[in-house]
Amino acid sequence: MDKVFLERPSVNEVLRDKIRKYxxxxSRLSSNQIARRLGLPPSTFHRLEMGDVKxxxxxxxxxxxxxxxSKKDTAEFVREYFPEVHESLYGHFYETQTQNLISDDVVQYFKDESTYKMxxxxTTHHxxxxxxxxxEYGRQGHKIFMKLAADGTIKNKNGRFFHSDDLQRVNTETTIKLSxxxxxxxxxEVRVHGNPINSKHDICYQSVDGSKVKDELKQLASEFSYNVRKIMLSPENRGEDVFFVxxxxxxxx
Structure with a gap:
């Protein structure tokens, strides 16, 4: 059995520690007052505080x-201690957040080396x-973006182009082209400067038994995607810098 799992605090220990920290x-609040704030019976709260609810x-x-x-603490807790629930909720979130596929007449600009960065x-929040x-493109380029705004693919607000209200995605072929x-x-960057200034990239390859590692690697990729999206889509992380992951x-x- 995984050693890390054995050393992980139990659910009741996590709740007990959160209550004690709070x-x-x-310090001015009594246990009964906190219980009322949470909407829990004082007896239940007391047992949680003592770690008696197994x-x-x-x-x-x-x-x-x-x-x-915090909400973040709650999300991380559910992800770690109730993975089936987390997977179901995240699956629903992922499906609803990625259902709008950008149209083919727009995708061409993502695949073009001269326009993909623009x-x-x-299509970012900024x-x-x-x-x-x-x-970058002069009047002709401006005309293209104004057309995209007129079509509703992006919006023009106070002199800035933004994505539409719904999150959008490009197809697999375009994703590979962008990569x-x-x-x-x-x-x-490596050729010119000796190292990629704004980049971090690493690869790992080896001969393995695919039947043994395939599912684990897929799970790892899923976890990676989840954490990346959590960071990228968090409102508190919004800014002007654009990262591609x-x-x-x-x-x-």
Whole structure:
């Protein structure tokens, strides 16, 4: 059995520690007052505080964590201690957040080496200014972006182009093309500067038993995608810098 799993605190220990930390930070509040705030019977709260509830249900766990900790703590707890629930919720989130496929007449600009960066920027939360478009592409480029805005693919607000309200995605072929364009730029950075200034890239390859590692690697890729999206889509992380992150698992035939 995994040693890390054996050393992981139990559910009741996590809740007990969260309660004790909260009480230490809010010393004026009694256990009964905190219980009322959480909407829990004082007797139940007392047992949680003592660590006497051996297998607290998900509803109680979420109630305590949402009331005493951050939403991030709650999400991480569910992901670690209730993986089936997390997988179901994340699967629903992923499906609903990626269902809008960008149309073929727009995808061409993502695949074009001269325009892909502008399209990436224009479909981020920060957006792309009209001045940048004019500087890069002149009037013709500005005309293209105004058409995309008119079609509703992106929006023009106060002189900046943004993606539509719904998150969008490009097809698999375009995703691969974008990855190639980014990798080529990284190679050029290495050639010119000796190391990629703004990049981090690593690969690992080895002969293995595919039947043994395939599922584990797929799970690892899924976990990686989850963590990347969590970081990228968090409102508190929004800013002007555009990062491109991808994962690749490929059997070499």
């Amino acid at each position: 009480k230490k930070e809010h 297998n607290p249900g998900l509803d109680i766990c979420v109630t305590v964590l949402n009331g005493l900790a 399209m990436i920027k224009a 957006g792309l200014s009209e001045n940048e478009v004019l500087q 190639n364009l980014i990798l080529n730029e990284m190679v050029n 991808s994962n690749l698992i490929r059997k070499i035939d």
